[in-house]
Amino acid sequence: MTAEAKGVTTPASPPLTERQEARRRRILHASAQLASRGGFDAVQMREVAESSSVALGTLYRYFPSKVHLLVATMQDQLQHMHATLRKRPPAGDDPAARVAETLMRAFRALQREPHLADAMVRALTFADRSVSPEVDTVSRLTTAIILDAMGLEAPPTAEQLSAVRVIEHTWHSALITWLSGRASIAQVKIDIETVCRLIDLTSPEKA
Amino acid sequence: MTAEAKGVTTPASPPLTERQEARRRRILHASAQLASRGGFDAVQMREVAESSSVALGTLYRYFPSKVHLLVATMQDQLQHMHATLRKRPPAGDDPAARVAETLMRAFRALQREPHLADAMVRALTFADRSVSPEVDTVSRLTTAIILDAMGLEAPPTAEQLSAVRVIEHTWHSALITWLSGRASIAQVKIDIETVCRLIDLTSPEKA
DNA sequence: GGATAATGTAGAACAAGTTTCAGACTTGAT
DNA sequence: ATCAAGTCTGAAACTTGTTCTACATTATCC
Numbered sequence: 500m501t502a503e504a505k506g507v508t509t510p511a512s513p514p515l516t517e518r519q520e521a522r523r524r525r526i527l528h529a530s531a532q533l534a535s536r537g538g539f540d541a542v543q544m545r546e547v548a549e550s551s552s553v554a555l556g557t558l559y560r561y562f563p564s565k566v567h568l569l570v571a572t573m574q575d576q577l578q579h580m581h582a583t584l585r586k587r588p589p590a591g592d593d594p595a596a597r598v599a600e601t602l603m604r605a606f607r608a609l610q611r612e613p614h615l616a617d618a619m620v621r622a623l624t625f626a627d628r629s630v631s632p633e634v635d636t637v638s639r640l641t642t643a644i645i646l647d648a649m650g651l652e653a654p655p656t657a658e659q660l661s662a663v664r665v666i667e668h669t670w671h672s673a674l675i676t677w678l679s680g681r682a683s684i685a686q687v688k689i690d691i692e693t694v695c696r697l698i699d700l701t702s703p704e705k706a
Numbered sequence: 707m708t709a710e711a712k713g714v715t716t717p718a719s720p721p722l723t724e725r726q727e728a729r730r731r732r733i734l735h736a737s738a739q740l741a742s743r744g745g746f747d748a749v750q751m752r753e754v755a756e757s758s759s760v761a762l763g764t765l766y767r768y769f770p771s772k773v774h775l776l777v778a779t780m781q782d783q784l785q786h787m788h789a790t791l792r793k794r795p796p797a798g799d800d801p802a803a804r805v806a807e808t809l810m811r812a813f814r815a816l817q818r819e820p821h822l823a824d825a826m827v828r829a830l831t832f833a834d835r836s837v838s839p840e841v842d843t844v845s846r847l848t849t850a851i852i853l854d855a856m857g858l859e860a861p862p863t864a865e866q867l868s869a870v871r872v873i874e875h876t877w878h879s880a881l882i883t884w885l886s887g888r889a890s891i892a893q894v895k896i897d898i899e900t901v902c903r904l905i906d907l908t909s910p911e912k913a
Numbered sequence: 914g915g916a917t918a919a920t921g922t923a924g925a926a927c928a929a930g931t932t933t934c935a936g937a938c939t940t941g942a943t
Numbered sequence: 944a945t946c947a948a949g950t951c952t953g954a955a956a957c958t959t960g961t962t963c964t965a966c967a968t969t970a971t972c973c
Contacts, residue, residue: 516970519920539834544960554922556963565960624831624879627746628887635888661900665876668883668897672831672875680835681842690875693868693904700903723940726950751930761952763933772930914973921968931958938951943944 523561525551530572534618542569542618563629569622570633576619577640580605584644594649595698601648602670602691609674610684617678624675641667649698658701669694730768732758737779741825749776749825770836776829777840783826784847787812791851801856802905808855809877809898816881817891824885831882848874856905865908876901 515523529550533542544565548558562568584604589597609616626634645663646655655663673690676682682690722730736757740749751772755765769775791811796804816823833841852870853862862870880897883889889897 518969522921540959543958554924555961556923557921559961560920563961621832621834624882625828626886627828631886631888634886638888658900661896664893664897665872665901668879668901669872669875672879675831676875679833679838679841681838681845686871689868690871693865693908694872694875694901696907697900697904700907701900725939729951747929750928761954762931763953764951766931767950770931916973917971919968919970922966923964925962925964927962928960929958930960931956933956934954936952938949940949941947943946 522551522553522557526553526558526561526568527572527575530568531576531615534569534572535612535615538614538617539569539621541614544568566622566626566630567633569618570626570630570637573619573623574633574637574640576615577637577644580608581640581644581647583608585647588650589648593699594651594702595695597650598645598648598666598698599692599695601644602666602695603688605644606674606684606687606691613678616674620671620674620678624671638667641670653703656701656703659698662697662701665697666694729758729760729764733760733765733768733775734779734782737775738783738822741776741779742819742822745821745824746776746828748821751775773829773833773837774840776825777833777837777844780826780830781840781844781847783822784844784851787815788847788851788854790815792854795857796855800906801858801909802902804857805852805855805873805905806899806902808851809873809902810895812851813881813891813894813898820885823881827878827881827885831878845874848877860910863908863910866905869904869908872904873901 526547529547530542533546533550542565544558545555547568548555551558553561558568562571584601589600589604591597591600623634623637642663645666649655649659649663651659669690673682673687677684677687733754736754737749740753740757749772751765752762754775755762758765760768765775769778791808796807796811798804798807830841830844849870852873856862856866856870858866876897880889880894884891884894
């Protein structure tokens with residue numbers, strides 16, 4: 500069963516009318532647009548509202564805070580990316596190589612819109628408890644991408660899931676260091692490759 | 707050579723007079739105090755200024771933003787912690803166990819002041835480029851703590867440094883998930899133990 | 914089709930981070 | 944001791960996220 504089939508895409512809120520769905524979409528589009536220009540700071544709620552032709556109050560009804568909005572934007576982008584990645588699965592021999600390849604592909608995609616990446620990742624790590632459900636959704640999506648890349652035959656063991664968690668931690672934190680200019684692209688690559696070694700360490704046949 | 711001997715503690719700015727040093731200290735103290743009460747949001751610049759008997763403008767002269775202030779607070783706390791940890795070095799047999807033990811000890815310390823931890827860690831990951839030097843200092847301190855815990859005889863190899871970087875990523879990100887209520891203490895423990903396995907993987911005698 | 918509850922709009926108001934400024938105080942050099 | 948430069952203070956102003964209010968529009972149900 501894929502992540503999408505599990506309903507990761509739709510948090511099962513009251514169904515929206517068509518106009519509402521359109522508004523939501525306009526808002527997310529404006530958010531991504533502004534984020535692409537200038538990152539987290541450039542996403543200003545008044546501007547998002549104006550760009551998407553929605554009143555400020557309405558914007559806040561759809562997304563109760565700037566962080567909620569950006570996390571939802573990330574969810575949206577991640578879904579695109581998941582779909583894209585699925586089209587050409589990674590070619591590596593072992594799971595570790597495939598995960599590293601997949602994450603590097605995602606990383607290159609982020610490099611094309613570094614400001615957007617900045618806005619999304621900063622929002623994600625800055626999110627407090629009130630955003631937990633949404634952040635959790637993003638996390639599940641990320642996990643699904645990594646598990647997909649591993650291409651396991653059997654369901655993952657607890658150990659493997661731990662490794663995936665650590666990979667996710669490293670992924671987020673490495674992105675942060677890159678976005679804030681404290682690590683180079685090459686350094687991020689090394690970090691990803693290093694952490695992916697954990698996958699070998701936790702694969703059942705070799706343990 | 708220890709980290710302190712390298713001057714991690716003092717970024718070599720123009721020397722401060724005694725009164726200035728005292729002001730700086732009062733500010734950091736007020737910051738930690740307020741953070742302990744209510745986390746990131748409770749550290750309000752006007753309140754910090756008032757608590758430390760300093761004008762708002764002066765506070766901003768010492769710390770050019772709230773994030774700068776909290777990162778400096780973290781630096782301060784980390785130095786205490788480094789000193790404390792040195793007193794009783796970890797007892798594990800191999801480097802991996804010692805690092806895990808050290809990080810868990812640090813984690814337990816953070817659990818005693820979860821709000822303070824929240825303020826510091828959120829600031830750290832939210833910091834943008836303008837805070838890079840300060841964040842880097844914190845990062846070097848953390849690295850020093852981990853390397854100390856490893857208790858290596860020879861200087862660390864490039865591979866080992868990569869492992870340490872990944873451990874640091876995991877440490878920060880795991881703290882974030884714990885602070886935002888998305889991971890339990892037990893889960894953080896597992897993540898730390900999992901990532902510490904990388905140390906074995908990269909130790910020269912076993913490679 | 915009309916009552917009514919929910920949703921959307923415009924805009925003011927509020928909160929907290931940040932900036933600015935005029936004047937008072939320190940400091941360091943002469 | 945004094946002058947200049949730099950620092951500190953108090954207070955107001957500005958910015959942007961967030962909340963609130965009064966009114967208009969839309970959706971739903973009979």
